[in-house]
Amino acid sequence: MDARAIIAKVRRKQTPDADEIKWFASGLASGAVSDAQAGAFAMAVCLNGLGEAGRVALTQGMRDSGDVLSWDLDGPVVDKHSSGGVGDCTSLILAPALAACGVFVPMISGRGLGHTGGTLDKLESIPGYDTNITDAQLKQITRKVGCCIIGATGSIAPADKRLYGVRDVTATVESIDLITASILSKKLAAGLEALVLDVKVGSGAFMKTPDDARALAKSLVGTANGAGCATAAFITDMDQPLAPTLGNALEVGTCMEVLAGNRLAAPRLHDLTVALGGRLLALVGHDEGEAEEMISDAISSGRAMEHFAAMTAALGGPPDMADDWHTHLPKAPVIGEVPAPESGHINAINGEALGLAVVDMGGGRRVETDRIDPAVGLSEVVMLGTKVTRGDPLAVIHAVDEDSAEAAARAVLAAITIGDAPDLPDLIRERID
Incomplete structure (x- = not known):
């Protein structure tokens, strides 16, 4: 088979057959497909898609490109x-x-x-x-x-x-x-x-x-x-x-x-x-x-x-x-509350901003080689709809030093909106079977 022909099919909005897609996946693992061909394939799929049959074939091909575990157990896996x-x-x-x-x-x-x-x-x-x-x-x-x-x-x-x-x-x-x-x-x-x-x-x-x-x-x-x-x-x-x-x-x-x-x-x-x-x-x-x-x-x-x-x-x-x-988990040296600047209800929470605040404290990676500090983060984060009075804690910061704690406090205040009581979304919004 030929990687160029497979890429051309996807570029023309045609779905390669299952054997072609599985061959391409095998080539990714073996090196038979070059980086340039892998990039062209990825862009063609990103622009035109593969359809359900193509997704299944690519999934199976990538699954089978390495070890697939088998089990002999007395219950489901x-x-x-x-x-x-x-x-x-x-x-x-x-x-x-x-x-x-x-x-x-x-x-x-x-x-x-x-x-x-x-x-x-x-x-x-x-x-x-x-x-x-x-x-x-x-x-x-x-x-x-x-x-x-x-x-x-x-x-x-x-x-x-x-x-x-x-x-x-x-x-x-x-x-x-x-x-x-x-x-x-x-x-x-x-x-x-x-x-x-x-x-x-x-x-x-x-x-x-x-x-x-x-x-x-x-x-x-x-x-x-x-x-x-x-x-x-x-x-x-x-x-x-x-x-x-x-x-x-x-x-x-x-x-x-x-x-x-x-x-x-x-x-x-x-x-x-x-x-x-x-x-x-x-x-x-x-x-x-x-x-x-x-x-x-x-x-x-x-x-x-x-x-x-x-x-x-x-x-x-x-x-x-x-x-x-309790004694085995690491603990941060600086711990402090973030007080609410006003009274009201927790109206909105920017979860991504809170997550990035933890990353900035050292709790995640900006680049792949970063070392994580497992002790830092936020605890007792308020929930949507909670009624707070000015001065009540919105969260507790666990930081490595005072400067990091102050930066995290600013991020928490920017991420949490206090106002009218919101409509609370269901925890499970939809089932897909």
């Missing part, structure tokens, strides 16, 4: 993916809760991107937690514990790694077809039977409008189902942080509170975790209402905490994480 938001740490609660319900979760996660936090960065705030393990170790821990959250190994979807690097420098990152294939090729390489997707929409999400979020959710669900993995999605609200904390160690602390049975530590985080878990269990045969009760009980009973602690220990973290997590 499932996973969840979020499109990214602020204060979104559902994976840390959902994976062990699912494991407590008898399914297996080999969760291959990523790092922070832009203003959003990354699951791996959060977990690496736990001393000793190792996200870089082999496929054999992933299988062993998943079998023993029921869940294992790590980063992608070099053998998982190498075609995606190559194409993503090209997209990043050719202004083609935002293509829904390429986003879909990138996300799903890595997830499906884990050998999943079912997948639930959490597509965020709002000020703290990458997708700012309902139409954009719906387009991405439908593309992901249709492509994953077309590739043979039972998949459903929720479109969920990100017009405010999902949890009241932003920052790696702070978000882990919030998850530990919820896993310890304290739903009120982060009610929106808890409730979305229950809904996602219930939908995922329904995909593998459970009644959805009963499945939500199963997830909720796994959290409130402490069984999810047991699985989280076992996973942490298996990956090199402290063996007593369930009982003594």
